[in-house]
Amino acid sequence: MTEPLGMAESVQVVEVGPRDGLQNEATILAAEDKVRFIELAIAAGVRRVEAVSFVRPDAVPQMADAEKVMAQVSRRDDVSYIGLVLNRRGFQRALDSGVDEINLVLAASNSFNLRNQKATTDSLVAMVEEVLDLASSAGMPASVTIATAFGCPFEGEVPPDVVAGLVARASAAGAREIALADTIGVGVPRQVRELFDIARGLTDAPLRAHFHNTRNTGYANAVTALDIGVDILDSSIGGIGGCPFAPRATGNIATEDLVYTLDRSGYASGLSVPALVTAAEFVGKKLGKEVPSMVSKAGGFPRGAAS
């Protein structure tokens, strides 16, 4: 395994710890700590980061200082800051804050949309279409994430046809990238193959995969996505975050654990495991908890100096 692995395939890892991770943590971080977390991620090689969301501060207190965070992060030509947006008002805030791109989110489950955004899927699709139009006019790249694509805490099974319909509409409306998200961490590799195969047949937009490790399926799902050619993956440093529907459960797949597997599998991500662990230790300290990632505890592959 020390042999050269040949020309490495590239994988783009989108760091979502500052948004999806922190958003699901009980401890609110100061803006300067969020900025430091983002800078440590960039120092570890992150070049695309979901940094903030522009949502109602009363609904998501952790993201109340989105503008402040965006005003403080260092701007670089080689780093793209993503702002999550749920509606037209959020889009305007994202535009004013100077993010490099937006990510629109709607769920495949109507019950989830009703509870999470107080709106039906149909009305959210109309909103997504409207904001994609506005983004296009403003020259702002916009991706769309389809949440609960692998299962819903309220409805259980989500029919693949429903996911397919949303992929088709997002694509027709001009999404420049479409993500399928396992919001509550119920998905398995079989579904990854099934859903991404369907999506691939419906759009030419690049596909992104977003997995949580709530039931220990997240890394298997990520490896399966790579196997079938999905080469843009979301993850969070430290595996921070959680699941509001499973209070004792953990969050996103951890960036350092994902990159450990990528490194050992011949994929090039541009990310450094030790530097990611440094960032994970920083955010764990600020959150006052041991982060769930494993490589941060076990270390990387043994160097084999001993004996």
Next chain:
Amino acid sequence: MTEPLGMAESVQVVEVGPRDGLQNEATILAAEDKVRFIELAIAAGVRRVEAVSFVRPDAVPQMADAEKVMAQVSRRDDVSYIGLVLNRRGFQRALDSGVDEINLVLAASNSFNLRNQKATTDSLVAMVEEVLDLASSAGMPASVTIATAFGCPFEGEVPPDVVAGLVARASAAGAREIALADTIGVGVPRQVRELFDIARGLTDAPLRAHFHNTRNTGYANAVTALDIGVDILDSSIGGIGGCPFAPRATGNIATEDLVYTLDRSGYASGLSVPALVTAAEFVGKKLGKEVPSMVSKAGGFPRGAAS
């Protein structure tokens, strides 16, 4: 995903919590608790269980009461009890205790064998061959596990050729099943494909896969093994156990998390996730710790009754 998945493929899950799991836990359980743990595993559908090891009590205090445990478990025609054996003396104890089968272990790394068994790989191969002969004469089924096949804490990379040589020798010596074990949880799916492909070419014996989740690669490795037709998998209820070479790390892949994925993927294991969680909660309580499995915290797939 509620549609019938067609004829389910069968997977055999070998429960190793009572041996590999407990052996790496600091808290010593009473024999009657071990027996109760095994009975709960059987109630959850386990039909093959690595129940004990016959090793030196001073080296592995948790296994000092192996004979007592074997004397107390209920014997059933449909349940096979495996005793782990490292040498001729251990084999005699296994025979006297009435286990249904033995599992012999040697590592692919010479440094690991020197530290763990105070013997070179070559001398251990000779020992394995000798015990396989004795087992054959006694009519005792014997499998061989090749430890550190995916990496060694002392040597780092383990050349696949070395693993291949051991597979060939174990096969020639009459092992009725051969396992490749990622003893320290460093393996990735790429290695699973590589090593099992090699093994498959060298033996007609059934292959078994043994993964630890030390670096969050265990479940991806298990799914990959299934993908390439390896349908015998080791796991431990609760994911109990640990890694002596990474003190803060976790143990084997958890049976309930593995079976969650199997259930959602159309594989038939005969195991019940809720009953496995009951067993995990029992052993966690006896060990005085929260077990690392995730399904025991997050619950199974949501039923979707609400909304």
